[in-house]
Each structure stands twice: as C-alpha cells, then as structure tokens.
Amino acid sequence: MTQALSIQKITAHYGTTKVLEDLSLEVAEGELVSLLGASGCGKTTTLRLVAGFLEPTSGKIELGGKDLTRLPPHQRNIGLVFQNYALFPHLSVADNVGFGLKQRGISGEAKTKRVNAMLERVGLAPFGDRLPGALSGGQKQRVALARALVIEPPLLMFDEPLSNLDAKLRVDMRVEIRQLQRANGTTSVYVTHDQEEAFSISDRVAIMHAGRIMQLDTPETLYQRPANAFVARFVGFENLIPMTVAARDGAGVTAEAAGGVRLTLSQDQFGAIPDNFTLACRADGLAVTAGADGIPATLGLRTYLGRAYQYQCDTPAGHLTANGPLTRPLDIGATAKLVPVPEQCTILAPE
Amino acid sequence: MTRNIHPVLIALTVLVFIFLVGPLVIVLGAALSDTSYLTFPPQGLSLRWFENIFKIEAFRRTIVTSLEIAFLSTGIALLVGVPAAYALNRYRIQLPGWLSTLFILPVLVPELVLGFSLLKNVATQFHAPIFVSLVLGHSLLVLPYVVRVISASLAAFDFSIEEAAISLGSPRLKTFFTILLPNVRSGVIAAFILAFITSINDVSISIFLTGPGISTLPIQILAHMEQFFDPTVASVSVLLMGLTVAVMAAVERTLGLTFFAK
Structure with missing residues (x-):
C-alpha cells in the first residue's frame, strides 16, 4: 500500500x-x-x-x-x-x-x-x-x-x-x-x-x-x-566564531579566533576538532562568567528571557549573544568572560 | 434609535427617484393613450397600441430576430469568454498584462467605430450574410461584459480547489465542469443576463449591419418612429421594460439582486 x-x-x-x-x-x-x-x-x-x-x-x-x-x-x-x-x-x-x-x-x-x-x-x-x-x-x-x-x-x-x-x-x-x-x-x-x-x-x-x-x-x-x-544559524546557533587550532595537547585543543581570543576546548566534549573550524554556540552555549578564562566581553543591551538574561556582547572576536544567570543581572558596560558550554555548542568543519 | 436625516438629502433623493422613474411613467402613459400620436398625460385609455405591435409584421419579425441574435451572440460570448476569463485568472502571473486589456477593448472602442469596421470588413469584404454579421458584431459587443463578470467571480476562486480535485483523480477538463463551473455559476448567470440585455438594446452596431429584410427591434422602433410617431413605440418600450422586470424578478428569486451590487 x-x-x-x-x-x-x-x-x-x-x-x-x-x-x-x-x-x-x-x-x-x-x-x-x-x-x-x-x-x-x-x-x-x-x-x-x-x-x-x-x-x-x-x-x-x-x-x-x-x-x-x-x-x-x-x-x-x-x-x-x-x-x-x-x-x-x-x-x-x-x-x-x-x-x-x-x-x-x-x-x-x-x-x-x-x-x-x-x-x-x-x-x-x-x-x-x-x-x-x-x-x-x-x-x-x-x-x-x-x-x-x-x-x-x-x-x-x-x-x-x-x-x-x-x-x-x-x-x-x-x-x-x-x-x-x-x-x-x-x-x-x-x-x-x-x-x-x-x-x-x-x-x-x-x-x-x-x-x-x-x-x-x-x-x-x-x-x-x-x-x-x-x-x-537556522536551528538557533546565534554565534558562529571562526577559529584556527594553535596547539594540541592530547584531547585538549587551544584555538584562536579573531582579535587574538584564545580558547581551550576538549575533544572529549566537542568531538574531533579540525585545524580550521567554526565554533557554533547558542546564546545558552556562551555562559557569562566572572572567571579568568573565556572570551573577554563588554556587555551591551540586556533582555529578560524568563529563564535567563540575554546580553548583546562586544568582544575582540566580534559581536556575540550570550546568556547569564538570573541571580546576578549585569549592567551595560560591565565586563565579563564568555565560556563555551559544550552541550550547547558544536564544531563546524570548513565548507 | 432615531436618526435625523437632513431635509436637503430627502429632497435630493426624491428628485433622483423622479429623474429615474419619471421617464418610465411617461412612456407607460403614452403607450396607453387613445390618441394616434405620442402624448402625455394619456388622453383616453386604450390597449390598441399594444395590439398594433403584433399587427405590424415588421415588429413581430424583429422581436424574433432580436431574441435569436441575443441568444446566439450571448452563447458565443460565453463559449469564448468563460475559457478566456479562466485562463486570464488561472495563469495571471504567466500571461502578459495587456492580454486582459485586449478583452475589454470592444468596450473602449466607440461602438460606432466598431459597427463601421464590422460593416466594412465582415459584411462588405467577405459578403457575410446580414444575420451572421449581426451575430458576430453582437458577440464582440458583449464579450467584454462576459469576460469581466466571470473574471470577477473567478478572482474569489481559490485555484488550489481545482488542484485538490485533480489530485483526487479528476482529469483537468472534467474538473472544470464539476468543480470550477458550479462555483462560478452565479457569475455565469449574471454574465448571461448582462450580455443578453446589452445585445437586445444595441443600436449603434446593429444600425450598420442590418440590411434589407433583416432588422433588430431597436432599429425597427427607430424606423417606425421616423415614419409614424404613434404610441406603438411607447407600447413596445413598455413590453421591453416588462421583459427586463421579469428577468430581474427571476434573478431576485434565484440569486438575489444584491449579487449585482457586489
């Protein structure tokens, strides 16, 4: 039939x-x-x-x-x-x-x-x-x-x-x-x-x-x-960051984006990482933190999503959208570090 | 709820009604007059001018001719116009814009010019019989009305309905008759009536194309008036009015007159 x-x-x-x-x-x-x-x-x-x-x-x-x-x-x-x-x-x-x-x-x-x-x-x-x-x-x-x-x-x-x-x-x-x-x-x-x-x-x-x-x-x-x-982009990865691998150390990969931004990513979490790739992150996939590592960012407009605050961020790697916790709303102009959350990020091979 | 209507508005409305209905009353009065010339108000009451219509052979003959021409030309216009209107709407995007203008051209060209060119080209050049050229001329005259009215009712038609029928196994041509036509039925009826009345009333084209032995009713009315100027023309007019009223009553019964107001 x-x-x-x-x-x-x-x-x-x-x-x-x-x-x-x-x-x-x-x-x-x-x-x-x-x-x-x-x-x-x-x-x-x-x-x-x-x-x-x-x-x-x-x-x-x-x-x-x-x-x-x-x-x-x-x-x-x-x-x-x-x-x-x-x-x-x-x-x-x-x-x-x-x-x-x-x-x-x-x-x-x-x-x-x-x-x-x-x-x-x-x-x-x-x-x-x-x-x-x-x-x-x-x-x-x-x-x-x-x-x-x-x-x-x-x-x-x-x-x-x-x-x-x-x-x-x-x-x-x-x-x-x-x-x-x-x-x-x-x-x-x-x-x-x-x-x-x-x-x-x-x-x-x-x-x-x-x-x-x-x-x-x-x-x-x-x-x-x-x-x-x-x-x-279609399925909601708002941030696409082109990166190049600078160093490999076992499962750990250090990669560099525009503006000299460096990130250390684990292949255990992200899967195999080619030498040239694009790191795709949802807004939830970039955590706004006060730590030492991550992409340095100056926060712009803050919007309220119900489950989180969303920030429009200026970074050396370009404009990014990231979400921060509800417990600590940050003001325009504040600085923070954006850290990729592996579950909400993926690696795109060059096309 | 009460509403104040301005007296000037009431006066204007009454005036318009008098303007619209007045001539009809005068014609009716003149038709009933017992005098042998056209006059209003009627002097004496008589139906003899109505009788006279049927006594005069030319009237009897032209009434039949006019009806034949109206039916044939409306039929031809529908046969050409319905598929044309369908194609113009169905393939609106693919077709060039001037094509739909082409179908209303006969309305834009003065009827006298149309009549004259038909006389020159169809009647004189090809020696077409008078009746044939009359039918052709009237078909051309009423075609724009048919295309316009059917187009208007097709504009509201969703052609995916047609595709739905085709996808369910109904061939294209069959779909046209079983799905499309029933949904534009009122448009077809309206187009028929409009075309029919236009054909019956036409003078400007017919006057060029009528000839020895064959004439239409309006041309006969003109001819009769030139010769006699008696109330027969008024009584013929009343008959025509009666026919129109009958048609309108039939439409009101089946579709509702509001259909035309849309």
Whole structure:
C-alpha cells in the first residue's frame, strides 16, 4: 500500500529562473519527511513537482519504483492537504470526502461506508451534511485530511497545512496528523516554514535554501549537530566564531579566533576538532562568567528571557549573544568572560 | 434609535427617484393613450397600441430576430469568454498584462467605430450574410461584459480547489465542469443576463449591419418612429421594460439582486 518516494536529481525552472537545482530526496516507506525553509527556498516547488502540477526541467521522480515524472497529476494517486484547505465549497462534507472515491468508481453503500468511517476517525461524524462554509478552520482541515486519506494513497503530501490555524490548534492538529499518519503508515512529505512543527512531527527533516537541500537528518541531529553554517544559524546557533587550532595537547585543543581570543576546548566534549573550524554556540552555549578564562566581553543591551538574561556582547572576536544567570543581572558596560558550554555548542568543519 | 436625516438629502433623493422613474411613467402613459400620436398625460385609455405591435409584421419579425441574435451572440460570448476569463485568472502571473486589456477593448472602442469596421470588413469584404454579421458584431459587443463578470467571480476562486480535485483523480477538463463551473455559476448567470440585455438594446452596431429584410427591434422602433410617431413605440418600450422586470424578478428569486451590487 504505502510506497517509497524517490526524487532523483531534479532541476526546475519558472520561466528562465532556476528554482531547484539537482535536488535528490529519498523518503522511505511509512516515513514522514518535512521540507523546511523560508519562502522561496523551493519546498513548495518540490511538492508541486511530485504532485505533477509542475514539470521538472530534468531529473526523475519515482513512487514505489514507478516513474511518475511524465504522468498527469490526476493519475498519480497522491493525497494532498493544502494550506487553505481547498475544500469544494459547493459540496457537503461527506461529498468532499467521497470525491476521490467517486473518481475511482466507488459509489453507493461502499462509498458511504468508507466516508463515514473516515469522518468518524477525524471526529466529524455528525458533520457529514454540512457545507464547508459552516465549519471552523480546524474542522475544515480535518475534512481536508479525511478527503486525502480516504483514497488510501501510497503517498501523502502536506503544504503548510496548519499555517492558517491559531497557535494552540496548530499544536493539537499536528499531533493528530502524526497519529493518523503513523496509524496508516503512509509515506508522507510535509512542507512547512515552522521549525518547531517540522521537528516535532517528522522522522527526518530536509532544511532547504535557494533550491537545494542544505541538510537532511533526524530532528535531533539537525538540532545538535548541524552540518554547515546555514543550518546552524537556522536551528538557533546565534554565534558562529571562526577559529584556527594553535596547539594540541592530547584531547585538549587551544584555538584562536579573531582579535587574538584564545580558547581551550576538549575533544572529549566537542568531538574531533579540525585545524580550521567554526565554533557554533547558542546564546545558552556562551555562559557569562566572572572567571579568568573565556572570551573577554563588554556587555551591551540586556533582555529578560524568563529563564535567563540575554546580553548583546562586544568582544575582540566580534559581536556575540550570550546568556547569564538570573541571580546576578549585569549592567551595560560591565565586563565579563564568555565560556563555551559544550552541550550547547558544536564544531563546524570548513565548507 | 432615531436618526435625523437632513431635509436637503430627502429632497435630493426624491428628485433622483423622479429623474429615474419619471421617464418610465411617461412612456407607460403614452403607450396607453387613445390618441394616434405620442402624448402625455394619456388622453383616453386604450390597449390598441399594444395590439398594433403584433399587427405590424415588421415588429413581430424583429422581436424574433432580436431574441435569436441575443441568444446566439450571448452563447458565443460565453463559449469564448468563460475559457478566456479562466485562463486570464488561472495563469495571471504567466500571461502578459495587456492580454486582459485586449478583452475589454470592444468596450473602449466607440461602438460606432466598431459597427463601421464590422460593416466594412465582415459584411462588405467577405459578403457575410446580414444575420451572421449581426451575430458576430453582437458577440464582440458583449464579450467584454462576459469576460469581466466571470473574471470577477473567478478572482474569489481559490485555484488550489481545482488542484485538490485533480489530485483526487479528476482529469483537468472534467474538473472544470464539476468543480470550477458550479462555483462560478452565479457569475455565469449574471454574465448571461448582462450580455443578453446589452445585445437586445444595441443600436449603434446593429444600425450598420442590418440590411434589407433583416432588422433588430431597436432599429425597427427607430424606423417606425421616423415614419409614424404613434404610441406603438411607447407600447413596445413598455413590453421591453416588462421583459427586463421579469428577468430581474427571476434573478431576485434565484440569486438575489444584491449579487449585482457586489
């Protein structure tokens, strides 16, 4: 039933503008992969290529080993869930859900049974006779989900399905989507610009930028071990400090940044450190201390985060953002040392 | 809740209503007059001028011709205009901007110029039959209305609805009929009525294209008035008004007149 999706080196253009370049992506059977990125990164284009609404300039798309690339969209048998629900306004909820079955020649009792079972699953059993206009946003998206699921497609694709819902409903709905997807074991591609949403719902996430996949990994790996500066910034490593190794002593490495700043890092904590690297630290990964070691900093603006104070710091290695403890708020102009916290830092190899 | 309405505003409103409704009352009065010339207020009451319409063969014939031309030209305009409006909206980004202007051009060009150029090119050059050139001329005349009105209702249409249907297995063409058209139904009806009424009322294009044996109702009214100046023209006008009121009543019943006010 469920099938693996394979996108092989596709390039796509809008007119003469290249929007995707040599993009490859494998989604295993039953897996949910998110395409995450800012608008214009090519995530929606990728989805539309797979759906068949756009044609790639070159490359190949396979579903369950079958070549889809030149197949018209209505023959692809892919369940789609749209951002604005895209329900048929002139059809009742039940007819909306039954639309795909009707196209497959399923009618009468068999259709009614499957539609009702599906409406039951998304908690909309009493709403079958209503028109979509009479439903709330969350209900509409449930109908859209039911309509896509009822045809039991080998592949489900979501195009920012939750961005029109309010924050709380969004969290509820994404749990619901994940549960339904898990229960059916349907291979899924999920397009979103919301990092939390992508990370919470996905088996793997592809972070996209300028028509390319910057990194495809599990949410945990992306969050803790980004592969490059773009992904590091994307997942919240605010400070990227380029460094060069000055001396090695067993596991200990002394490295130098701009302005003659020296830090001693342990390879036991940070992993293997190449000669040239970038030290990526979250704001939580730079502790504001009064010690002797660390990056000397002059503190600037202080903001309150609830769990910590955040400081905009001037250092010889450039502008850095660091968090300090709530117990001791420091004023603008105070000096301190910034010390990397290994759990909130990572080493980026040169690109 | 009470609101004070300024007396000047009330006076102006009354004046506007008189201005709008007055001529219609006068025409109705003149149509009922027992005299053999147009006059108001009517002297004596008679329905004989209504009878007269159907006694005069030219009126009978032109009423039929006008209806035929209106139905055919509106039909052609819908066949061309609905797909055109669809394409203009669906591929708005990909299409050049001047293309949508092209479809409203017939409204921008003075109708007399349009009529004359049709006479010169279609009727004279290609020796098209009078009826055919009339239908073509009227199709061109009403096409902009069709494209505009359908475009307006398509502007509110979310084309991802169409993609949803396609992804569920419905071919493109079938989707157009089962999903798109039902959602712009009111726009199509409005376009039909607007085009139909425009065609029925047209003088400037028809006057160039009518010829021996074939005429439209408005042209016949003009011709009759030049010759006779009797209340028949008023009673024909009342009939036309009656037809319009009937159409509007039907629209009010099915769509609600507010549809046109949108």
